[in-house]
Amino acid sequence: MKKRLLVTGCGGFVAGSILKQAGNEWKLFGVSRSAVPGGRSDLTHLQFDLCDFSRLREVFADIRPAAVIHTAAKADIDRSQANQAETEIVNVGVTQQLITLCRDHGTKMVFCSTDAVFDGKKGNYNEEDPPHAVNFYADTKIRCEQLVQKELNDAVVARLALVAGLPMLGAGNSFLAKMIASFEQNKPVMAPVNEIRTPIDVVTLGQALLELAGNDFAGIIHLAGNTPLNRYDMSCQIATTLGFPTALVIRTNSADDKNRAPRPADATMNNTKARRVLKTRMLDFADGLRLTLGTKEK
Numbered sequence: 001m002k003k004r005l006l007v008t009g010c011g012g013f014v015a016g017s018i019l020k021q022a023g024n025e026w027k028l029f030g031v032s033r034s035a036v037p038g039g040r041s042d043l044t045h046l047q048f049d050l051c052d053f054s055r056l057r058e059v060f061a062d063i064r065p066a067a068v069i070h071t072a073a074k075a076d077i078d079r080s081q082a083n084q085a086e087t088e089i090v091n092v093g094v095t096q097q098l099i100t101l102c103r104d105h106g107t108k109m110v111f112c113s114t115d116a117v118f119d120g121k122k123g124n125y126n127e128e129d130p131p132h133a134v135n136f137y138a139d140t141k142i143r144c145e146q147l148v149q150k151e152l153n154d155a156v157v158a159r160l161a162l163v164a165g166l167p168m169l170g171a172g173n174s175f176l177a178k179m180i181a182s183f184e185q186n187k188p189v190m191a192p193v194n195e196i197r198t199p200i201d202v203v204t205l206g207q208a209l210l211e212l213a214g215n216d217f218a219g220i221i222h223l224a225g226n227t228p229l230n231r232y233d234m235s236c237q238i239a240t241t242l243g244f245p246t247a248l249v250i251r252t253n254s255a256d257d258k259n260r261a262p263r264p265a266d267a268t269m270n271n272t273k274a275r276r277v278l279k280t281r282m283l284d285f286a287d288g289l290r291l292t293l294g295t296k297e298k
């Protein structure tokens with residue numbers, strides 16, 4: 001019999017990759033507030049607000065999933081900083097409800113956290129390094145991580161690096177899609193040279209999250225690419241790969257922008273553990289970029 005997989009935030013960027021790539025061993029369920037475009041006819045789509053906890057409980061009891069990949073969140077750092085009450089209920093409140101449901105139903109949770117849990121003073125963070133938030137979004141994610149680890153024995157806290165890629169189903173929060181749209185209109189792209197990341201392509205990320213939903217791994221794991229890059233160099237590499245002039249990439253320093261919530265400077269993550277425990281291969285940035293650009297509809 002197929003295992004049941006529930007994906008929260010199923011209209012989002014990361015969820016699109018999970019749902020598009022999920023193999024035949026899974027019976028797929030997805031929750032989102034907005035409608036989800038087609039592309040996966042075997043997906044049972046449930047359209048409701050996850051903050052409706054009584055509906056969530058009913059749905060969960062009905063599906064009894066073997067695993068949940070919890071991607072839904074208020075994931076825009078600046079909007080989260082400005083709308084803290086809403087971010088609190090979606091990021092922490094919903095996660096707390098899902099933890100209780102996973103515990104009651106024996107469901108494995110894969111929680112999507114972030115490299116932003118680190119303050120960016122050190123870089124090359126491994127899973128044992130202590131998190132320290134520099135903005136409200138990160139603060140909510142750290143508290144969720146702690147709840148997941150305290151209340152569930154078999155859960156995964158997957159810390160996602162900056163996700164590079166094109167949406168595979170739905171749209172969501174893809175910086176690469178926005179960057180390409182700007183390049184195509186000959187518009188400049190601002191790229192902070194002071195923010196260093198280990199970007200992961202969305203295709204590899206979807207495969208890794210599916211693997212974690214189906215295997216026995218429990219604990220924290222860093223899902224990150226092999227190549228540390230500052231966002232200016234990353235943007236120039238993207239422009240060059242796509243045949244656009246690097247003059248369209250404007251070098252900035254995000255610390256000078258007082259309208260942006262604080263960001264960690266060097267949030268690079270060490271992916272040694274992921275390379276050791278996962279069958280999914282973590283890639284160099286150039287290879288990941290090629291892989292995700294290959295999914296673009298011609």
Ligand SMILES: NC(=O)c1ccc[n+]([C@@H]2O[C@H](COP(=O)([O-])OP(=O)(O)OC[C@H]3O[C@@H](n4cnc5c(N)ncnc54)[C@H](OP(=O)(O)O)[C@@H]3O)[C@@H](O)[C@H]2O)c1
Nearest residue numbers: 009011012013014033034050072073075114160163172173
């Ligand atoms: N993208 C990155 O670079 C990155 C990096 C590190 C970590 N992450 C984490 O990875 C996860 C997925 O990120 P993403 O880039 O895929 O974000 P995204 O495209 O913004 O997707 C998040 C989804 O959550 C859903 N959602 C939010 N509030 C909801 C609610 N109350 N009820 C139901 N659905 C709700 C949204 O759907 P509706 O619009 O339908 O409400 C949205 O589609 C997030 O937890 C994020 O923090 C992302």
